[in-house]
Amino acid sequence: MQEIAITEEKPLLTGQADTAKDAELAARILLDQGQEHSVETPHGVLHVTVHGTRTTRRPAILTFHDVGKSCFSTLFKFEEMQEIVKNFTLIHIDAPGQEEGAAAYPTGYQYPSMETIAEMIPALNNPDLVEGLVLINIDTDARGWIDWAAHKLSSVTSSLSEQILSHLFSQDELSSNTDLVQSHRERIAKAPNLVNIELLWKTYNSRRDLNIDRNTTFKCPVMLVVGDQAPYEEAAVECNSKLDPTTTSFLKMADAGGLPQLTQPGKLTEAFKYFIQGMGYSKCS
Secondary structure, three states: OOOOOOOOOOOOOOOOOOOOHHHHHHHHHHOOOOOEEEEEEEEEOEEEEEOOOOOOOOOOOEEEOOOOOOOOOOHOOOOHHHHOHHHHHOOEEEEEOOOOOOOOOOOOOOOOOHHHHHHHHHHHOHHHOOOEEEEEOOOOOOOOOHHHHHHHHHHOOOOOHHHHHHHOHHHHHHHHOHHHHHHHHHHHHHOOHHOOOOHHHHHHHHHOOOOOOOOOOOOEEEEEEEEOOOHHHHHHHHHHOOOOOOOEEEEEOOOOOHHHHOOHHHOOOOHHHHHHHHOOOOOOO
16 A cells, blocks of 8 residues: 555544443444434435444444445454444445345336435535545446346346356355355345345446546545455456546455455455545554
8 A cells, every 4th residue: 555644633543542441332333233224315215324423523434335235344343443443433324225124126116326326325426525435346337338248148147146246256266165155145145135136236237437537536535445356356456547646545455355345354454544544543553
């Protein structure tokens, strides 16, 4: 990662030793199920889970999952992440109909586009609200004709769960059929809201190009993360080439597979600490 000079120290990460009370609070924030909310938007209801106390002094770490609900719970429950998490409010947002226990959408339901989903989350369309971005396995380009044809063929020859697994994991992981792959395969295949997952998958595959470039996109610091040999390694490298190198950090993680937040939480936590330090938050002890 590149080094970013700290121009202002923000007092949230004090660097002081934890007291027993602080450690207990951090553990409780990490391990509880969070406060669940249904948030009305002009385009429908979003399911949101909040961890930690919502105060004006605490900035928020907002997460949005991938298709198949590959979420960030493992990363934020990681022991070394506690020093960071206790100073922030965590907000986990589920795409429409993707939360646990969500009712299946009826036949013919028009699932929102990726652009509409972005409008449902105010931070995505209001860059002034965002201090920094961590983007894992980003692919900013829509599918070309060859990719579209390959996807259509795959949808005929492969089950939905296998299609999503190929999106999430490296070929080495799929060939080895790791425990992580097996658990995701079983969870997706047995999901009671499988029809909703399929709708999100189709929406993702019909997305449009983001058309990013270093002059007009991302006014805040950005950290790009991808596992080596992951499905979107080349896409992440290409995205990095289009961003401002003075505000962008690129982390290609060895032995991380397709989901570095699950396979390498320690390394990603360390990188995340440096990243928020670069945004002006004092270094953790």
